[in-house]
Amino acid sequence: MRALHIITGLGIGGAEQQLRLLLRHLPVECDVVTLTNPGPVAGGLTADGVRVVHLDMHGNRDLAALPRLVRIIRRGRYDLVHTHLYRACLYGRVAARLAGVRAVVATEHSLGDSQMEGRPLTTGVRGLYLLGERLGRSTVAVSPTVAARLARWGVPEPRIAVVPNGIDLARFAFDPAARRRTRDLLGLPADAFVIGGIGRLAPGKRFDVLIRALAQLPSDCRLLLVGGGPEESTLRRAAQRAGVAGRVLFAGERPYLADGAAGPDLPALTSAMDVLAAPSPEEAFGLAVVEALAAGLPVRHTSCPALEDLPPGAAPDAVRVPCDAGAYARALAEVRAAGPRPRTAPEAARHYCITRSAARLMDVYATALTDPQGPANQAPIHQAPIHQVPVQQGATPS
Numbered sequence: 001m002r003a004l005h006i007i008t009g010l011g012i013g014g015a016e017q018q019l020r021l022l023l024r025h026l027p028v029e030c031d032v033v034t035l036t037n038p039g040p041v042a043g044g045l046t047a048d049g050v051r052v053v054h055l056d057m058h059g060n061r062d063l064a065a066l067p068r069l070v071r072i073i074r075r076g077r078y079d080l081v082h083t084h085l086y087r088a089c090l091y092g093r094v095a096a097r098l099a100g101v102r103a104v105v106a107t108e109h110s111l112g113d114s115q116m117e118g119r120p121l122t123t124g125v126r127g128l129y130l131l132g133e134r135l136g137r138s139t140v141a142v143s144p145t146v147a148a149r150l151a152r153w154g155v156p157e158p159r160i161a162v163v164p165n166g167i168d169l170a171r172f173a174f175d176p177a178a179r180r181r182t183r184d185l186l187g188l189p190a191d192a193f194v195i196g197g198i199g200r201l202a203p204g205k206r207f208d209v210l211i212r213a214l215a216q217l218p219s220d221c222r223l224l225l226v227g228g229g230p231e232e233s234t235l236r237r238a239a240q241r242a243g244v245a246g247r248v249l250f251a252g253e254r255p256y257l258a259d260g261a262a263g264p265d266l267p268a269l270t271s272a273m274d275v276l277a278a279p280s281p282e283e284a285f286g287l288a289v290v291e292a293l294a295a296g297l298p299v300r301h302t303s304c305p306a307l308e309d310l311p312p313g314a315a316p317d318a319v320r321v322p323c324d325a326g327a328y329a330r331a332l333a334e335v336r337a338a339g340p341r342p343r344t345a346p347e348a349a350r351h352y353c354i355t356r357s358a359a360r361l362m363d364v365y366a367t368a369l370t371d372p373q374g375p376a377n378q379a380p381i382h383q384a385p386i387h388q389v390p391v392q393q394g395a396t397p398s
Helices: 014-023 039-047 064-078 088-100 123-133 145-151 176-186 208-212 230-240 266-272 287-294 325-338 348-351 354-370
Strands: 002-007 029-034 051-054 080-085 104-108 139-141 161-162 194-198 223-225 248-254 275-277 300-301 317-321
Touching: 002 014, 002 064, 002 088, 002 194, 014 029, 014 104, 014 287, 014 354, 029 039, 029 064, 039 051, 039 223, 080 194, 080 354, 088 104, 088 123, 104 354, 123 145, 139 145, 139 194, 139 354, 145 161, 145 325, 161 354, 176 266, 194 208, 194 287, 208 223, 208 325, 223 266, 230 248, 266 287, 275 287, 287 300, 287 348, 300 325
Parallel strands: 002 029, 002 080, 029 051, 080 104, 104 139, 139 161, 194 223, 194 275, 223 248, 275 300, 300 317
Antiparallel strands: none
16 A cells, blocks of 8 residues: 655654654555654654655745646655645645545644634634545544544534554653653753643643643742743743742753654653643643653642543543643642652553554545445554554655
């Protein structure tokens, strides 16, 4: 099988890094097209042996990109096209059908109740999404919560399949040596209580809540924010106003895999933390929370469908907290007072192993290929064979 993945961009983000991890475990020959911003993840994919093509799309209304994308799909003779993120889903579904590929799958990574990828869910956004969705074979939701949102939008339930995000458990396992090394690199005292926040620095993530909570905590507490985005300058000013600028460390965007980049990667940063705090009130999955649990961290969160969709007790040290600075200050003070604990991954983290997600996605692919016009009934989970299929690098798939 030959599959083409189309994604809006390949900067460091949850969906982008999830795609790279998934391709390492799919027994499929895959190429990738990025509409915009090749970014660091493109380099990582190329290092993995995946061919990446940059479409160099200029804005949402660059219609000239559509015939270029159609030509790429035709030349590649792909059996299946898989799209990721809003713009890529719109253009990718249309291009695939024009190129004669009917087995089209799209993953919905970021659908919330009121926003999608940071954009408000207006009538126009919803209408375009539903028009494009009809051109595909199946829409993959990263959680049952997202599947329910899609159904409420009007996506027919038989066309929805749930394939959760996956994590590499071994990569995130707690590493005491990485903890010491990372704290030294970042200038964090060995005895500091480090509160972690991971995600795009955007208003919806509500990291301002953590800054105000930090101001209510003892001076040995530090806040380590991992991510980049438009809110960084606002958060820095908030830290100044709260009098905690010297206790907030902005680590910037950090890759899932270091790939020779300077500084620690994401798993090393989670080893350096003592707790993860996730005050975002609206999430599609909650990947940072699951990765933190894999690192054995206690978690205090406001929204995490990945946990809400599991039986009670799957993550005993993951506690919901209202999106309020005082509530987070109290919750984090309790974690600090409890002292260190064993850093072992709970059942919730093991449930989201990447090999399981890859196997489930292969079921979706098989259904799309065998019955490309029928209903998208989800097949039972099975363990697919896992191996990496190297793809020759080149400017254009052929």
